[in-house]
Amino acid sequence: MNLPHDKRDKKDHILDVAEKLFSEFGYDGSSTRHIASEAGVNMAMLNYYFGSKDGLYKATLERRIKNFREQLVNLNEADISSWEKLHRCIDMYVDRVMNNNCFHRIIQRELSLNQRSETTDFITEILLRNVNEVKRIVEEGIKNGTFRKVDIEMTIASIFGTKYYLINSTHIAALMLNKDLQNPQVMEEEIKPRLKAHLNDFLKAHLTKHDI
Amino acid sequence: MNLPHDKRDKKDHILDVAEKLFSEFGYDGSSTRHIASEAGVNMAMLNYYFGSKDGLYKATLERRIKNFREQLVNLNEADISSWEKLHRCIDMYVDRVMNNNCFHRIIQRELSLNQRSETTDFITEILLRNVNEVKRIVEEGIKNGTFRKVDIEMTIASIFGTKYYLINSTHIAALMLNKDLQNPQVMEEEIKPRLKAHLNDFLKAHLTKHDI
DNA sequence: ACAAATCAATCAATCGATTGATTAGTTTTG
DNA sequence: CAAAACTAATCAATCGATTGATTGATTTGT
Incomplete structure (x- = not known):
């Protein structure tokens, strides 16, 4: 549970944790509470930043896919x-x-x-x-x-x-x-x-x- | 939603449906209600026959694994x-x-x-x-x-x-x-x-x- | 042989827990 | 102070599971 330094880091930190949990337990197997607690943030922050669980999921994908495209x-x-x-x-x-x-x-x-x-x-x-x-x-x-x-x-x-x-x-x-x-x-x-x-x-x- | 003929067929029928849904939506993505309705049986029958959702899941696996072993x-x-x-x-x-x-x-x-x-x-x-x-x-x-x-x-x-x-x-x-x-x-x-x-x-x- | 007892099978209703999501209020920051 | 960041509390919905009641068939007792 590494604490982030600024906002940018924080969103990225959440994405890191979400990506890891999604990969381990799957989408349905990863609850927003689990992700939030593992990332050390309040549950509501996930919706605050990403709108919904689905938004968070897509954000984890798009971050890598963007990198994909560049390569x-x-x-x-x-x-x-x-x-x-x-x-x-x-x-x-x-x-x-x-x-x-x-x-x-x-x-x-x-x-x-x-x-x-x-x-x-x-x-x-x-x-x-x-x-x-x-x-x-x-x-x-x-x-x-x-x-x-x-x-x-x-x-x-x-x-x-x-x-x-x-x-x-x-x-x-x-x-x-x-x-x-x-x-x-x-x-x-x-x-x-x-x-x-x-x-x-x-x-x-x-x-x-x-x-x- | 093929209607089974006897008890044996019915359990097998449920297992068929469960296997299909588990393969499509994953374990967490397949609710017992969905499985039951797709199989055309009452929800309680799943627990009656297989004890729990996990029991149903294992039953689908063990049915094939048994066949596996024989082969x-x-x-x-x-x-x-x-x-x-x-x-x-x-x-x-x-x-x-x-x-x-x-x-x-x-x-x-x-x-x-x-x-x-x-x-x-x-x-x-x-x-x-x-x-x-x-x-x-x-x-x-x-x-x-x-x-x-x-x-x-x-x-x-x-x-x-x-x-x-x-x-x-x-x-x-x-x-x-x-x-x-x-x-x-x-x-x-x-x-x-x-x-x-x-x-x-x-x-x-x-x-x-x-x-x- | 026939009523009584027992059984497995099935159902609708509902349980407590957990889900994703939202609110209303508080703290921080620029 | 105002906007952004954050929190605790709570929402309705859905989850898996269990309940008590009912049915129809089978077994038992006499």
């Missing part, structure tokens, strides 16, 4: 090989996901609920850009003969699914890897480079045209 | 190649997951919540068996020289993550694939064989010892 890079123009594009894309993507794993847990759960809302559509639209970026790179690589012909969509499912498994099935992944995935240092120094290495390694094997 | 096959003894073991394992696994995607959505969400409970531990234990089964096959394949040396745990994360992406990120996956993933027939006739083909294809490329 969107266009690798299309780059005069580099398809391999290099893929390599850089994975590098950026893994960094982004691993550094905001609470946020990604939230949106993952949001997408796994079948109820379609404006929030869901919004998130879907954002994530679809990542998908299409990777898709374009692989398609181009196949077209220019660099890559082997593979099931592109399923390949993408494997790429994105691998990181989903690591950050959304923490319990099992932690037992399997025998690592403490709650520890940020372990994530940063061990898991992140290992995930990058694996994705690059498996994509190399998967996309390379081996002996016919 | 657990030991591929260890089989006198077949590592490739064949892996192939059969994936085949069984994909079938099982795709045929019970509501159930798998529930347990996946359960694992993504950070709160450890007896239910969580129970599920973790079950799923860990699948992980270890695959792990053993790959380890053995590497040891006897059939497979290339790879990051085993990350490879497993890719296998399980791929299906996870398809059934838990339905919105995005559906847009990416341009398929109706809510349609059971599409899942059965198109997605399932395609996923199997992809997993086998990518694992072949990934685990084969190519030119040194």
